[in-house]
Amino acid sequence: MERVIGESKKSFMTGNEAAAWACLAAGADIMFGYPITPQNEIMHYWTRMAPKYGKGFLQTEDELSAGFTVCGGVQSGKKAFTATAGPGNVLMQEPFGMAEAMRLPLLAIIQQRGGPSSGTVVYSQQEVSLTTYGGNGEGHRIVYSTSTHQEIFDYIIKGFNTAWKFRFPVFILGDGYQAKMREPLEMYDPESRGIKMEEAYPLIGLGGKIGQDRGPSHLCNIYSLEEELYEVITKVQAEYDALAPQITEYDEKFCEDADIILVTHGVVSRAADDAVKALRAQGIKAGYFRPITLRPFPQQELRAAIAKSGAKKLLIAESAIGQLERLVKQEIYGETVKIETLFMPGVGIIESDLIDKVKSVL
Amino acid sequence: MIFTFEENSRIVEAYIGEYASGKSEMAINRALELSNQGRRVTLVDLDTVEPFYTLRPIKNQLEKLNLNVISSSREDSFGLGETGAMLIPRARWALRNEGDIILDIGYGVFGAQTLNLVEDIDQTPELKVIAVLNASRPMTNSLDRILEYVEGLGRVDAIVANTHMGDETTPEIISAGNEIIVEAARILQLPIIYVAIVEELKDSNVNNFGLPVKYIKRHMPAAMW
Numbered sequence: 241m242e243r244v245i246g247e248s249k250k251s252f253m254t255g256n257e258a259a260a261w262a263c264l265a266a267g268a269d270i271m272f273g274y275p276i277t278p279q280n281e282i283m284h285y286w287t288r289m290a291p292k293y294g295k296g297f298l299q300t301e302d303e304l305s306a307g308f309t310v311c312g313g314v315q316s317g318k319k320a321f322t323a324t325a326g327p328g329n330v331l332m333q334e335p336f337g338m339a340e341a342m343r344l345p346l347l348a349i350i351q352q353r354g355g356p357s358s359g360t361v362v363y364s365q366q367e368v369s370l371t372t373y374g375g376n377g378e379g380h381r382i383v384y385s386t387s388t389h390q391e392i393f394d395y396i397i398k399g400f401n402t403a404w405k406f407r408f409p410v411f412i413l414g415d416g417y418q419a420k421m422r423e424p425l426e427m428y429d430p431e432s433r434g435i436k437m438e439e440a441y442p443l444i445g446l447g448g449k450i451g452q453d454r455g456p457s458h459l460c461n462i463y464s465l466e467e468e469l470y471e472v473i474t475k476v477q478a479e480y481d482a483l484a485p486q487i488t489e490y491d492e493k494f495c496e497d498a499d500i501i502l503v504t505h506g507v508v509s510r511a512a513d514d515a516v517k518a519l520r521a522q523g524i525k526a527g528y529f530r531p532i533t534l535r536p537f538p539q540q541e542l543r544a545a546i547a548k549s550g551a552k553k554l555l556i557a558e559s560a561i562g563q564l565e566r567l568v569k570q571e572i573y574g575e576t577v578k579i580e581t582l583f584m585p586g587v588g589i590i591e592s593d594l595i596d597k598v599k600s601v602l
Numbered sequence: 603m604i605f606t607f608e609e610n611s612r613i614v615e616a617y618i619g620e621y622a623s624g625k626s627e628m629a630i631n632r633a634l635e636l637s638n639q640g641r642r643v644t645l646v647d648l649d650t651v652e653p654f655y656t657l658r659p660i661k662n663q664l665e666k667l668n669l670n671v672i673s674s675s676r677e678d679s680f681g682l683g684e685t686g687a688m689l690i691p692r693a694r695w696a697l698r699n700e701g702d703i704i705l706d707i708g709y710g711v712f713g714a715q716t717l718n719l720v721e722d723i724d725q726t727p728e729l730k731v732i733a734v735l736n737a738s739r740p741m742t743n744s745l746d747r748i749l750e751y752v753e754g755l756g757r758v759d760a761i762v763a764n765t766h767m768g769d770e771t772t773p774e775i776i777s778a779g780n781e782i783i784v785e786a787a788r789i790l791q792l793p794i795i796y797v798a799i800v801e802e803l804k805d806s807n808v809n810n811f812g813l814p815v816k817y818i819k820r821h822m823p824a825a826m827w
Binding site for chain 2: 249250251252253254257261281288422423424427
């Protein structure tokens with residue numbers, strides 16, 4: 241594989257650029273996309289760099305087409321990806337559902353923006369429900385919620401591998417702030433860190449005779465018999481559940497003796513990290529728990545953090561009205577810890593918001 | 603410190619560069635510098651791609667510092683959403699303002715081309731197009747890449763050497779990066795009007811390559827996004 245980055249060095253850039261470079265470093269072959277704020281620069285930078293590295297790009301007529309062409313791209317054995325936001329993410333749920341049904345290893349970068357509907361381009365964290373369970377299926381997908389440019393880079397590289405290894409669609413969930421912010425990160429070629437990239441391979445048009453040289457490549461998203469659908473979905477669910485422990489990621493700090501645990505994801509967890517340290521310095525026993533994968537959710541790990549800390553309260557904070565909260569509640573059903581919330585849809589949450597909230601509920 | 607003595611004629615400068623090159627910081631610092639000399643200054647945010655993520659959050663703060671700021675505000679953009687990504691009329695006619703005009707040209711790819719949207723730009727002989735370069739940016743982190751990038755910008759009259767790494771800037775990063783920019787400027791036969799250094803590193807040992815130095819106060823971190 242071509243080394244794109246060369247000698248690893250620190251760079252200063254926006255999150256969108258980091259995403260485009262990460263796709264290049266990961267050996268992605270082609271991007272299919274349709275412009276939308278705040279992910280535009282992923283396309284801009286990919287299209288600036290792609291010709292120099294023999295990579296492809298197609299701007300389709302809308303996001304439905306972008307989603308389906310990505311589905312086609314991966315079936316032909318190409319590492320294909322897309323990037324979108326808001327209403328584009330809504331439209332792409334149909335092709336994303338196809339990717340779930342046919343177990344297509346596509347990668348989609350979502351830079352969340354506000355909603356509902358079409359025109360709101362500002363920051364928000366309101367695409368959690370959509371990105372985790374948006375299709376007309378069972379959410380058989382993997383969603384990484386990043387919080388820094390370094391993570392955007394790292395998890396895109398990891399995401400391509402997760403997709404091609406486990407054959408589930410993978411989502412990198414960022415937001416308008418992460419897309420536009422400028423901060424340093426270290427870019428690298430995966431091989432230089434000992435990361436082996438999974439090879440892409442065609443899923444259709446295979447050689448040999450079916451039944452003699454190989455089994456059928458049965459990529460299906462249409463089931464006419466109820467029992468057949470039941471059988472397939474049950475089997476996929478079992479596979480997903482079995483793989484979940486290998487895929488699940490989280491970050492946890494100061495939970496050993498916490499009276500209150502702050503549960504946040506994405507860019508808000510940066511504020512939570514600062515807030516917990518500040519609260520600790522003031523003698524308040526706050527803990528930090530951040531699901532990095534929202535699907536599959538680190539359920540056992542959060543339950544364990546609650547149990548070992550003996551925390552009396554969780555504070556779930558997000559730039560949305562309860563999208564993370566609903567995920568958490570369904571995952572830790574039965575726990576008796578009291579849940580407090582700080583919901584600020586569209587608005588960034590900073591350290592002082594969290595500190596004030598913690599003090600008001602303790 | 604340079605730019606201290608200016609003739610009385612109007613100053614019109616357009617700052618172009620990649621995302622995170624520091625063009626907005628350079629434009630703000632320059633506008634404030636001129637304003638502090640008692641000059642009337644208009645700072646124009648000419649980002650036609652993403653007006654919601656540019657100077658907008660710190661517009662009020664800059665206005666308190668006596669700048670006339672032309673940028674999308676909440677009121678301008680209310681209800682427009684994505685269609686708000688248009689050239690606001692006050693930016694289009696910015697050159698009709700009295701006094702100095704500092705243009706912050708958003709989105710680096712098209713360089714000075716974006717200036718064509720501004721009325722009277724072709725009748726402004728005092729215009730200087732200044733490319734802000736940061737060698738910590740992947741598209742401008744080697745001699746070849748800088749040459750390719752600057753040549754693709756169209757008109758450039760001068761360069762600001764602004765190598766930095768945000769909060770993690772060190773004298774070594776500035777010196778090593780600017781060495782490449784200095785060499786590129788020599789090949790391109792473009793003047794480097796100054797080396798920009800954050801004021802926090804004023805007393806550190808940064809190589810300025812014998813060029814003028816300007817100490818910069820960072821305003822953009824207050825634009826929370």
